[in-house]
Amino acid sequence: MAVAVAAVRAGWRYARPVGWKLGCCPGQSRAGLSGAAGRWPGAAPKGAPRLLGVAALALGGALGIGHTVRGRLKSQEQLAKQAPPELAEGRLQLTLYQYKTCPFCSKVRAFLDFHALPYEVVEVNPVRKQEIKFSSYRKVPILLAQEGELLQQLNDSSVIISALKTYLMSGKNLEEIVSFYPPIKTVNDQGKEVTEFGNKYWLMLNEKESRRLYNGKEARTEEMKWRQWADDWLVHLISPNVYRTPAEALASFDYIVHEGKFGVVEGAVAKYVGAAAMFIISKRLKSRHHLQDDVREDLYQAVNKWVAAVGKDRPFMGGKEPNLADLIQPQMTLFKGGMK
Template sequence: MAAACSGWRCLGQLPWRLRAAGQAAGMGLLRAQSRGYCVPFGTGRYARARALKGSRMLVGAAFALGGTFGLFQTLQYPLQAQEHLAEQQAAEQLNDSSVIISAVKTYLISRKKSLEEIVSFYPPMKAVNERGKEVTEYGNKYWLMLDEMETQHVYPIKEARVEEMKWRKWADDWLVHLISPNVYRTPREALASFDYIVREGKFGTVEGFFAKYVGAVAMFFIGKRLKSRHQLQDNVREDLYKAANDWVKAVGKHRPFMGGSQPNLADLAVYGVLRVMEGLEAYDDMMTHTKIQPWYHRMEKAIGEAEVTNWQLLQPLY
């Protein structure tokens, strides 16, 4: 799709580029003539006519040459860029957010390994899901690839690592599938959700109209399909409420986060999924009918403080 779009953009720019290249060559020749660098053949009316005719031929040749060169450059550069991009993406692209998070976290803790080496610890594997569709899975995607000393530092309690992996997987396999059926539960909620998306996304008038109404209708029916696929209750809010309270129970009363005094990757995974609903009716209902609000607000505060700290660290020293 990216290559096709790039090709269309290049073809759309061809007339402009051809004109620009030809005009540049032609203007260069005309400037040379005006400055006396091109000597006319003889003098008199006939000579001037010959010179004018010759000049027109040269200008035409220059336009043709410039156009040909512009066409060559226009076609050559995007093809080379696309080949380079394809090679780079084939070597580096990761599409699984859990793998990306695990790899980056490992890199931040263990600077002894390069990011490329760390990514190689998460090999892609082809598998067939329950619907018979071939998908790509990644081995070890919930593990941090640390040595014994680093593991002891990050997970002083042995069970903490297993707990983090368990709830990260729960967020991927269950919690994330509750979002669409809840935010697009009714036509009114679907329309409100897309109204929010269009407003925050700064869509144009026409694009916003189609995104809002066509998108709302499409996602309402998709939400119903997902509800059936994941065997949710008739009132999908009940599944959302239960999931939120299950998470709060797992965190417990004696620690602010599952990671203890600071959020761990499970905290971030759950927060990232639930944050998608902010500003929507499903989010307000969840905050009202479950016990998740205190933990959620602690996460907001912790992330805000981390952003301020990181911003300060990135400021130049004077």
């Protein structure tokens, strides 16, 4: 356990700060699959542009986990080079709307790359968001999937991945699969109505398909457990660790602006307004989730918990091959360079 902590601490020195937005992540946003079937981008009524100050908040919250568990987890590039398992032939035309620096977009990209699914990428301007004006759902990732004459819009990275994995393994049509993840209205801890989705971490497979993918029922349950853990706990450790000080917040937004789709003026405003906003928000999140005074300790404990769960006898949570729980790894290794 001490070795893992030491690796994490060493990794922060070289970690490159990357931000996700309050409008980016399924851990924050609770929308999943929107009713865009059969509707091309641009068909929906146009929404008014967000004010720049509000948009700066949408840049927010950041993952900043460094290269923490070397030897245990492989890079996204290494995963993409491995041969994917035998899958049904894909028939989808995919377009991913993303922020390049959003770790939840990175998670979807890692899934698509691993399974060698071709897709187009549309980089979204996080201030104006004109690229997703067709959608009433205003957060990324958004995935448009064209299957024959049917166009489906999928939101929320975990739902996107569950639906696509089910599609690949079962050969069912996507419209049917979408119906397996029904929207559920609920009220969160802050008293706001949010939309969750049933079966979010569950693959809709029959017994034969499940045996082909999993080495027993326990493996399937374990995968679901750790996918949910990443969304429900790990994600809440990120902003408090990345935006601990004004200097760290500025460093993070300097990278976000450099990698994002900003104009000159937008970039300058986003850097300073966004950094200030996220510094304040990170303190609220720290209090809300009852984190320790030294938030690094919560992060180290979470990483140690993951390493212990994987154990010494398998390279991945999925065993010899990564499973969907291992998709937390692209989120971790995305952030290299600036954390201390």
